[in-house]
Amino acid sequence: MNINEYIVSTEMTIIQIMKQIEKNGQGIVYVCDDEKHLLGTITDGDVRRSIIKSHNLDAKAKDIMKRNPIKLYFFEKNNAFSIMREKMVRSVPIISEDNVIIDICFQENRRTPMFHEVNAPVVIMAGGKGTRLAPYTNVLPKPLIPIGEKTITEHIMDRFKKAGCSHFDMIVNYKKHFIKSYFKELEYDAEIEFYDETDFLGTAGGLKLLSGKYDKPFFMTNCDILVEADYADIMDFHIKNCNIATIVGAIKNTTLSYGVIETNEEGRVSSIVEKPDISAIVNTGFYVLSPEFLNLIPDGEICQITDLFKVCIEKRYNLGMFPISEDRWMDMGQRDELQNMIRRLEVM
Numbered sequence: 001m002n003i004n005e006y007i008v009s010t011e012m013t014i015i016q017i018m019k020q021i022e023k024n025g026q027g028i029v030y031v032c033d034d035e036k037h038l039l040g041t042i043t044d045g046d047v048r049r050s051i052i053k054s055h056n057l058d059a060k061a062k063d064i065m066k067r068n069p070i071k072l073y074f075f076e077k078n079n080a081f082s083i084m085r086e087k088m089v090r091s092v093p094i095i096s097e098d099n100v101i102i103d104i105c106f107q108e109n110r111r112t113p114m115f116h117e118v119n120a121p122v123v124i125m126a127g128g129k130g131t132r133l134a135p136y137t138n139v140l141p142k143p144l145i146p147i148g149e150k151t152i153t154e155h156i157m158d159r160f161k162k163a164g165c166s167h168f169d170m171i172v173n174y175k176k177h178f179i180k181s182y183f184k185e186l187e188y189d190a191e192i193e194f195y196d197e198t199d200f201l202g203t204a205g206g207l208k209l210l211s212g213k214y215d216k217p218f219f220m221t222n223c224d225i226l227v228e229a230d231y232a233d234i235m236d237f238h239i240k241n242c243n244i245a246t247i248v249g250a251i252k253n254t255t256l257s258y259g260v261i262e263t264n265e266e267g268r269v270s271s272i273v274e275k276p277d278i279s280a281i282v283n284t285g286f287y288v289l290s291p292e293f294l295n296l297i298p299d300g301e302i303c304q305i306t307d308l309f310k311v312c313i314e315k316r317y318n319l320g321m322f323p324i325s326e327d328r329w330m331d332m333g334q335r336d337e338l339q340n341m342i343r344r345l346e347v348m
Contacts, residue, residue, distance in 0.1 A: 259272050
């Protein structure tokens with residue numbers, strides 16, 4: 001085991017911490033000084049709560065870490081598993097007499113995240129023309145665009161099936177007969193129902209076809225994105241916060257190609273920052289919605305889901321955001337992004 005994969009410095013940012021947690025696959029990192037003296041712990045949940053609470057993507061490890069972590073000295077290592085069960089933690093660091101991490105014991109003997117099952121219906125919005133992917137979509141509807149040996153829709157459903165979801169409602173319109181025929185011949189191992197959108201009603205108008213169908217929260221996803229996350233955690237977050245809708249947001253970090261000018265109140269230049277890094281939380285196109293959300297959708301009208309979110313904000317309904325790192329989100333909405341998704345899936 002490479003202990004360095006589990007160690008972060010006090011000055012690392014939230015974005016760097018998220019990437020380190022995803023790299024080690026155990027949902028936790030340990031905050032140490034330069035000599036690896038243990039100072040605190042940060043879990044994926046700590047990161048998420050900090051982002052939701054403050055939206056400060058520049059926060060440092062020292063700002064969000066839990067101090068006085070559970071730890072054991074080397075001669076106590078045999079007690080590690082009983083301590084983890086008693087304290088209900090997934091790991092415990094082993095330290096030397098001078099508080100330096102020398103080993104880590106994990107409850108799970110694997111490096112992959114522990115995913116939980118959630119049995120919830122899934123809505124796939126598959127009715128758009130996919131004009132940004134032309135000329136591919138002049139021949140095939142976007143839900144049938146191949147990513148490796150499978151269509152994008154199969155990749156989406158495979159991930160939900162691993163999370164315990166077995167029922168899919170697919171809203172179709174453009175080249176809908178292609179889509180229906182494909183899945184009928186494929187005999188995909190899941191229950192799929194198709195709902196025909198007679199007009200192009202935007203990113204949310206077709207949801208009205210499902211009014212009255214659900215009595216519990218459900219997932220909704222665009223048909224051109226993939227999210228690698230614990231779907232049960234997202235659903236739990238939605239339910240615990242009594243949200244009418246929860247948006248999964250990816251922390252996007254990009255570098256501007258230009259120098260940014262800052263001025264004072266008199267219009268004089270106070271500083272110039274050359275090609276700064278900009279971080280923001282962006283909408284992935286992956287949501288959890290409660291049944292009452294469908295009541296906000298007008299009948300037979302073009303309706304964008306972002307407009308419905310604005311209504312939620314105006315009416316002060318609980319609208320939540322569940323953050324994930326950029327690496328956990330893949331989007332094939334444009335041709336260059338499509339090729340990037342293919343490359344990423346080839347190495348997974």
